[in-house]
Amino acid sequence: MDQNLKGWYTERSPMWPGQAFSLKVDCKLLHKRSKFQNIEIFESTNHGKVLVLDGAIQFTERDEASYQEMITFLPLNAHPNPRKVLVVGGGDGGVVRELARHPAVEEVVQCEIDEEVIEACKTHVPSMGCGFSNPKLTLHTGDGAKFLEETQEKFDIIITDASDPVVPDEGDEGTKDGPAVSLFNEDYYVKMKGKLAEGGILCCQGENMWLHADLIMKLMNGCREVFPVVDYAYTYTPTYPGGQIGFILCSVNPATNFKEPLRVWDHNKANEMGLKYYNAEIHRASFVLPTFMRNHLTLTN
Template sequence: MDTLKKNWFTEVCEMWPGGTFSFEVKEVLHKEKSMYQDILVLDTTSFGKVLVLDGIIQCTQKDEFSYQEMIAFLPLCCHKNPEKVLIVGGGDGGVAREVAKHPKVKEIVQVEIDEKVIEVSKKYLPSMAVGFESEKLKLHVCDGFEFMKNHSREFDVIITDSSDPVGPAVSLFQENYFSLMKSALKPNGVVCSQAGTFWYSMDLVSSTLNICKNLFPKAAYAWTSVPTYPSGQIGFVIGSLDPDVQFDKPAITFSRQEELSMNLRYYNSDIHKAAFVLPTFVKNQLHI
């Protein structure tokens, strides 16, 4: 009780009051304030290198693949032919790394507003930033809102890899953003956005899902396990312009050998189906 340990980082956020997550730090590798947010990179005893933005953990080397694979492959495999993909955010490069693995993806466009996050990730998190090296990728450092205003009916899949709705990411959880994504999709296009945890942020999950339901013929909430995120769980809202889509039955499946060749460590077709299975209290809260 009431003891602060030296060399421990503690994540504290108003979004999950009364609880926190801490880990032991070996070294502070990088610390700066960009135009948009505070950027911190830590080397830890148990989780490898960790990227922290505005005091909130974004990814750790130990478990980042769970989040990156699921936010990428859930929407990609819900689409029958995801040739052209837009990533909004994702400055660490992890989502681009996963999207580039998909055999049907031919072109990836990524827009990230904070160039400093990209630079820091390339230097300290190369296993994620390798995504920026894909020949499929075209990277733009700009505002996702402004970009999509000038790119209508262009993408098969749009993935929003945002931080939590604090600071610059607040706008990515609002209805006008989802409307912009919808207008940037080709027919039968799919969107997928980070949408919070049902343990701490049920209001956020519910409001984001409702926005998606109001705009898309089909919408759903899926989730994955990430031990270093609040409550160890985080979810995604997925919307599709295809009224016949069945989110829990992937349109594209991979063999065990294909999963190994793509170095998939978390995602598979069974995990895809299970991601849409929700606890009873969540189904009740979301009126599913």
């Protein structure tokens, strides 16, 4: 907790220099060091429970649906029959929680590197950790890139819900590779393609266009050499740096149109499913990029 602002948690990082974000804290629930990272959970005054990994906010209960639902339903509703899904990362349980809501999904496999994050969310944030009770789920703990190398299974959808590739170094004056660094390179996308079934789709956490445009462009250009269809979408998450985070979507099916959902749920169905953010209109709008980012990615209408 920032001692210069007593009673508040302040997120400051060399990953987004010159800016900071603060939340008022009611009480600390957990602060520990796992084999891979620092884990903090606290109850905030206005945003519910908050998970912080290596100094970066991963979710708040108030706005997590804007991320969890979009990273899940953008790829699933672009696939005609997404029966089998692999989740790499997602240790908070949010993605597997959303997968349980989707009527087409029959089997979910997850590989998360840090089992202590899983246990922390199951214990302290049941609104997220409830995802691990999904009866369709088979859970593995270990490195996601290595899991992809070793598994013989094929998947209709692969979702990579990763934390940032770099984390603050000692003293918060620089950065170092984090546990998810292996999930942000072109080789990883090639590995994923090899594990997609016919017509398969992948969706990966795609960083922030205001802060990481060069990294996004590098990954997108690499994906275009591997996949016939590549696109970029984004969502608004107020408690993430810049208030926004994106998704890189790739398909091995040349006919895939990510911008047009194959399933459209009406308002009653969305409420019945417990959705808070995702709908067909948001799906379509998430691919409409601001001019600077469209130019950066050399995308056209």
